[in-house]
Amino acid sequence: MKKRLSMGMLIVYTVLSLWAITTLYPLIWVMINAFKDRRFILTDSFSIPMKGVATLDNFRLAFHKLNIIGAYKNSFIISLTVMFVVMLFAGFAGFALVRYEFRGKQILYNMVIAGMMFPVFSTIIPVFRMMNAWGIVNTESTGLSLLATALPQIAGNMSFAIVVLMGYMKGLPIDLEEAAYIEGCNVYQIYFKVVMPLAKPSFATVAIFTFLWSYNDLFTQMFTLRLKNQWAITRLLGELTSMEGTNYGLMAAAVTLVVIPVLIVYLCLQKYIVKGLTAGALKG
Numbered sequence: 248m249k250k251r252l253s254m255g256m257l258i259v260y261t262v263l264s265l266w267a268i269t270t271l272y273p274l275i276w277v278m279i280n281a282f283k284d285r286r287f288i289l290t291d292s293f294s295i296p297m298k299g300v301a302t303l304d305n306f307r308l309a310f311h312k313l314n315i316i317g318a319y320k321n322s323f324i325i326s327l328t329v330m331f332v333v334m335l336f337a338g339f340a341g342f343a344l345v346r347y348e349f350r351g352k353q354i355l356y357n358m359v360i361a362g363m364m365f366p367v368f369s370t371i372i373p374v375f376r377m378m379n380a381w382g383i384v385n386t387e388s389t390g391l392s393l394l395a396t397a398l399p400q401i402a403g404n405m406s407f408a409i410v411v412l413m414g415y416m417k418g419l420p421i422d423l424e425e426a427a428y429i430e431g432c433n434v435y436q437i438y439f440k441v442v443m444p445l446a447k448p449s450f451a452t453v454a455i456f457t458f459l460w461s462y463n464d465l466f467t468q469m470f471t472l473r474l475k476n477q478w479a480i481t482r483l484l485g486e487l488t489s490m491e492g493t494n495y496g497l498m499a500a501a502v503t504l505v506v507i508p509v510l511i512v513y514l515c516l517q518k519y520i521v522k523g524l525t526a527g528a529l530k531g
Contacts, residue, residue, distance in 0.1 A: 321478065342412075412453060
């Protein structure tokens with residue numbers, strides 16, 4: 248039976264719809280103007296580009312003048328590295344904190360929770376000095392610069408990932424792990440062959456959020472990616488205004504190119520975001 252829409256729910260849906268419009272409108276506006284000649288952006292920026300106005304010159308100029316492909320490559324190297332490392336070590340830590348009893352476990356758990364309370368802005372100076380002492384920042388090596396960008400992001404995402412995975416693993420039946428142990432599996436086999444497949448939604452949630460946070464992180468890149476050939480896509484976008492001035496068509500095209508991978512990832516995997524977070528919250 249269909250439920251009647253109450254006045255309260257109607258108000259909620261109205262507010263959420265207006266919120267969605269205010270969120271989507273700037274994005275749609277940027278994408279529309281990315282396909283316009285820059286002469287029409289200031290004079291007629293709200294119309295849909297039609298014949299005589301629509302053009303792909305902004306995207307051609309973006310690929311010609313900006314190192315878009317190189318920036319994409321650097322972004323994906325950093326984001327994928329952060330994603331896989333966080334999933335690996337956060338999974339190990341979450342499994343140990345859920346299934347094992349050892350001295351200092353509560354202290355370690357409290358430290359994990361405390362790690363979520365310190366933003367990257369408060370730690371970037373000591374972290375930068377430490378990496379400078381290691382010799383991996385302010386170098387001409389692209390690999391070392393990308394490593395210097397990935398390490399703080401890994402540390403910054405670890406606490407969130409551990410908490411999410413712990414919440415889900417607590418609800419997994421321990422009987423399956425005991426049966427695997429009786430069959431002769433060691434702890435690593437139990438983890439990779441039993442726990443990980445069962446916790447797939449939670450791992451997918453961690454992977455998605457970690458990838459997107461790393462991809463969009465401009466603050467860390469401002470400190471660690473100094474040379475143009477080392478820039479990731481968000482760093483390139485951050486420098487676009489100083490490089491091209493008031494070329495709004497080029498800026499709109501660059502923003503569109505930056506946003507497209509995020510939209511694709513989110514639209515394809517959004518069900519895992521909701522499923523993993525809600526399952527972890529309920530079972531935790």
